[in-house]
Amino acid sequence: EAQVTQNPRYLITVTGKKLTVTCSQNMNHEYMSWYRQDPGLGLRQIYYSMNVEVTDKGDVPEGYKVSRKEKRNFPLILESPSPNQTSLYFCASSPGSWTEAFFGQGTRLTVV
C-alpha cells in the first residue's frame, strides 16, 4: 500500500531535549516536505527536499533541521525544542513539487 509513515504519532517532551520525527515513503517520490499546522494558521511549510541531498528552507524553518540521505526518508530534527514548537506536524511526499501531495498521519508534538 502506497503510504507516508510518520513516527511517533504523539510525543511530549521537555524544552531543550533533542528529538527526531521520522518520515518514510514507499512511492519512490523525489519531493518531500514538512509542514506544521497550528489553529488559525493553516499548514506552513518548514523544509522541503527536491531529491537526495537537496534540501531547502520553507516559510518557517527556524529551530528545525532536516536531512535527505536516502530517497525514502526525510527526518525532521529539533535540536533544542521550545514550547512555541508545540504543534501538529505533517510530512508529505509527491513525484514533483507541483504534483499531488501524499500526507502522513501527523505527529502531535507537545514541548513543556
Next chain:
Amino acid sequence: GQQVMQIPQYQHVQEGEDFTTYCNSSTTLSNIQWYKQRPGGHPVFLIQLVKSGEVKKQKRLTFQFGEAKKNSSLHITATQTTDVGTYFCAGIAMYSGGGADGLTFGKGTHLIIQP
C-alpha cells in the same frame, strides 16, 4: 513571498444547503490544488487545476480556476454530513523565469454541518 488567502474561515450550513470556499493568490499560479482534512485526520488530495478558466466536477463538488490564474473556488451542492472537515487550497507560484516552487496553503475553511 507568495500569499494565498482563503475565505471564509468557518462556514456553518444546514445539511442539504450549498457551500462555497474561495481562494485568492497574491501572485499568478502555475496550478492550484484542493485538499480535504477530516477532523483528527490528515490532508487528502481532491483535485488539481492547471488551465486558465478550468472547471472540474467530482459528483457534488465543483472546482473552478480563474481566468487570471490567481483565484479559485470549491462549491459543494447539497452538503451531507460526510462533507464535514477543513478544505484547503494550495497554490504553486509561477515565477517570471517559468519555474515553479512548492505548495503554499491557504488557512482553510472549516465546514460545519448541522443536521
